Amino acid sequence: MQSVSMSFTGLTRRxxxxxxxxxxxxxxxxxxxxxxxxxNGAGKSTLLRCLAGLLAPDSGRIExxxxxxxLPPEERRLRIGWVAPxxxxxxxxxxxxxxxxxxxxxxxxxxxxxxxxxxxxxxxDRDAGALSSGMRQRLRWAWALLHRPRxxxxxxxxxxxxxxxxxxxxxxxxxxLAAGGLAVIxxxxxxxxxxxxxxxxLAR
Amino acid sequence: MNASMKRALPYALWLGMALCIWGAxxxxxxxxxxxxxxxxxxxxxVPLAWTAFIAFFTAAFWSAVYLWGGRKARHDRAAAxxxxxxxxxxxxxxxxxxxxxxxxxxxxxxxxxxxTSIVLVLLFYGAYLALRSAVxxxxxxxxxxxxxxxxxxxxxxxxxxIVPRITESLHPEPVINADRHLDMEARMFQxxxxxxxxxxxLFLWMHNLRSRLMALAERAHAD
Amino acid sequence: xxSATSSWLASAVAVFAKDWRCELRxxxxxxxxALFAVTTxxxxxxxxxxxxxxxxxxVTVLPxxxxxxxxxxxxxxxxxxxxxxxxxxxxxxxRLAAPPSALFAGKLAYGASLLLGLEALxxxxxxxxxxxxxxxxxxxxxxxxxxGYGLAAGSSLIAALASxxxxxxTLFSVLAFPVLLPLLLLAIELTRNAVAGQPAGVALPQLLxxxxxxxxxxxxxxPFVWNP
Numbered sequence: 001m002q003s004v005s006m007s008f009t010g011l012t013r014r015x016x017x018x019x020x021x022x023x024x025x026x027x028x029x030x031x032x033x034x035x036x037x038x039x040n041g042a043g044k045s046t047l048l049r050c051l052a053g054l055l056a057p058d059s060g061r062i063e064x065x066x067x068x069x070x071l072p073p074e075e076r077r078l079r080i081g082w083v084a085p086x087x088x089x090x091x092x093x094x095x096x097x098x099x100x101x102x103x104x105x106x107x108x109x110x111x112x113x114x115x116x117x118x119x120x121x122x123x124x125d126r127d128a129g130a131l132s133s134g135m136r137q138r139l140r141w142a143w144a145l146l147h148r149p150r151x152x153x154x155x156x157x158x159x160x161x162x163x164x165x166x167x168x169x170x171x172x173x174x175x176x177l178a179a180g181g182l183a184v185i186x187x188x189x190x191x192x193x194x195x196x197x198x199x200x201x202l203a204r
Numbered sequence: 205m206n207a208s209m210k211r212a213l214p215y216a217l218w219l220g221m222a223l224c225i226w227g228a229x230x231x232x233x234x235x236x237x238x239x240x241x242x243x244x245x246x247x248x249x250v251p252l253a254w255t256a257f258i259a260f261f262t263a264a265f266w267s268a269v270y271l272w273g274g275r276k277a278r279h280d281r282a283a284a285x286x287x288x289x290x291x292x293x294x295x296x297x298x299x300x301x302x303x304x305x306x307x308x309x310x311x312x313x314x315x316x317x318x319x320t321s322i323v324l325v326l327l328f329y330g331a332y333l334a335l336r337s338a339v340x341x342x343x344x345x346x347x348x349x350x351x352x353x354x355x356x357x358x359x360x361x362x363x364x365x366i367v368p369r370i371t372e373s374l375h376p377e378p379v380i381n382a383d384r385h386l387d388m389e390a391r392m393f394q395x396x397x398x399x400x401x402x403x404x405x406l407f408l409w410m411h412n413l414r415s416r417l418m419a420l421a422e423r424a425h426a427d
Numbered sequence: 428x429x430s431a432t433s434s435w436l437a438s439a440v441a442v443f444a445k446d447w448r449c450e451l452r453x454x455x456x457x458x459x460x461a462l463f464a465v466t467t468x469x470x471x472x473x474x475x476x477x478x479x480x481x482x483x484x485x486v487t488v489l490p491x492x493x494x495x496x497x498x499x500x501x502x503x504x505x506x507x508x509x510x511x512x513x514x515x516x517x518x519x520x521x522r523l524a525a526p527p528s529a530l531f532a533g534k535l536a537y538g539a540s541l542l543l544g545l546e547a548l549x550x551x552x553x554x555x556x557x558x559x560x561x562x563x564x565x566x567x568x569x570x571x572x573x574x575g576y577g578l579a580a581g582s583s584l585i586a587a588l589a590s591x592x593x594x595x596x597t598l599f600s601v602l603a604f605p606v607l608l609p610l611l612l613l614a615i616e617l618t619r620n621a622v623a624g625q626p627a628g629v630a631l632p633q634l635l636x637x638x639x640x641x642x643x644x645x646x647x648x649x650p651f652v653w654n655p
Contacts, residue, residue: 015340016342016425052523053522053523054519054523056275056343073654074527077522078526080523082519082523086516086519088517089517089520092453093445104441105438105442107434271651324608327604327605331601334598334602335588335601335602338594338598339591348591348592350651351648351652355648358641359609359641362613365629365633366613366616370616
């Protein structure tokens with residue numbers, strides 16, 4: 001059984017005069033989901049970027065523990081699974097070439113990419129530049145799950161997906177939670193997710 | 205340091221600077237090989253150049269502390285303030301140097317190795333200041349400029365190996381020359397040494413003021 | 428070789444291969460860099476060609492011109508390796524998947540191979556168009572190799588900085604030229620020696636020292652540039 005937990009206290013981030021994120025605090029453990037809601041500009045994406053290690057908070061602490069060990073930021077970055085609207089891949093490469101490249105970076109067998117493309121229902125030989133926005137979102141899902149992360153950080157994970165795509169994505173989340181993983185999901189609208197759910201409402 | 209000593213410090217510095225200026229014009233004798241009174245400008249030129257280098261090393265020091273010492277905003281401000289002052293002192297050293305060159309060599313500028321080196325070094329720190337103004341986010345700006353300052357420590361020393369080979373120097377020997385013989389009148393040396401000390405103190409005082417001013421500006425900007 | 432080292436190396440090779448694959452499909456940097464170099468070469472040779480007759484002037488002027496052409500060609504093409512990642516928003520995916528020093532090594536290998544390839548094209552052409560003789564071809568080749576590598580190493584680190592700031596392309600030139608200047612001075616000096624048939628002198632070890640310092644500084648400092 002895998003063990004993972006994530007907690008953060010007092011996370012604050014400014015962009016110049018704008019306070020994008022103001023003292024956010026929550027925790028979530030394996031098998032659980034943290035749903036982050038709030039209006040546009042409340043700091044949902046900023047919070048997730050801080051958790052992923054893509055942005056340094058001005059103040060506050062993040063603790064990501066796997067197997068009883070708190071991960072340093074440079075390891076946290078490589079361990080999490082990330083889906084976000086601005087996540088993009090190489091237009092010049094096909095979907096499979098993209099996933100194979102990232103599998104190589106992570107020292108994984110290239111077969112993993114084929115499996116995941118089948119799972120999310122994407123053709124392997126389509127140029128990433130020629131994907132529709134829903135297909136791009138599917139590719140983001142496949143990319144995020146490549147290295148079997150224990151912590152998923154999902155920013156508007158179901159956007160642009162058709163009903164079948166959303167069902168697949170929800171099934172992936174359910175499997176991930178059943179295996180003992182955790183998820184942080186940011187959404188501008190209230191979101192129904194199965195499992196142990198806690199909520200964090202960010203105010204502007 | 206207690207409060208009354210802190211208040212006394214600027215006055216002590218003022219007195220020290222007054223002494224340095226007086227010493228340069230009235231206490232130190234004229235150097236034999238120099239035209240007219242021209243050697244007096246060296247009591248400004250040499251300490252200014254010295255202080256510029258102290259400032260650039262200070263900047264590199266605080267940049268390293270910023271990167272490896274917990275990313276504190278005050279360390280970034282200390283590095284930035286040091287570069288600004290180093291740039292100021294470097295420009296003043298260049299101007300005083302070329303005024304003297306006009307008298308001695310009959311030209312403000314003749315691509316002497318030292319003139320060339322200082323211009324290249326100033327070019328580098330000018331780029332540092334350009335980098336700071338090109339990054340809006342405080343955290344990223346601090347990180348990028350700390351890295352660039354440290355690249356400077358790696359790269360700028362090369363100028364001092366390379367440039368002297370390329371151009372012939374007319375520049376007088378450094379204060380203490382190669383055979384470690386002090387070739388200078390005692391009173392000149394006293395003024396120069398006192399100036400080194402006082403200018404360094406002046407830099408440290410200005411550096412403290414500038415860093416605090418930056419902190420206030422940042423706080424005012426944030427609210 | 429330990430497994431950590433070999434996986435680091437595998438990541439670096441993956442980045443190198445990916446950059447070349449994307450480049451060969453879009454040909455953006457290849458075209459920009461080669462056309463730029465050939466255009467300036469033609470302009471330079473048609474306006475300065477007659478200089479070739481005067482040996483002493485040629486030895487002074489032409490090596491400097493060659494390195495200026497290479498510098499500007501590098502500035503036209505090399506930053507692309509990082510700018511493209513920012514513009515295409517692929518940098519986040521890379522940040523979350525690659526160890527930063529391996530990423531830098533891969534990008535550096537890509538930049539160096541691009542530039543050395545360009546030199547292989549430009550240098551013979553330049554010698555022919557300017558009718559410049561090289562009595563020390565070994566030194567000339569060593570200078571191109573060490574100089575081209577240093578140009579790529581310095582440019583890669585600066586490109587990583589500039590690509591994340593406002594006004595990327597102008598900022599790249601402002602930041603890169605002071606850093607690359609020692610390299611240029613050394614490379615020009617060595618090329619002059621090669622053309623004049625003189626020995627390398629201390630300039631060659633200094634150039635190698637520059638290459639080594641910039642590489643080590645790049646590997647150490649790049650993680651700070653790349654990640655918050």
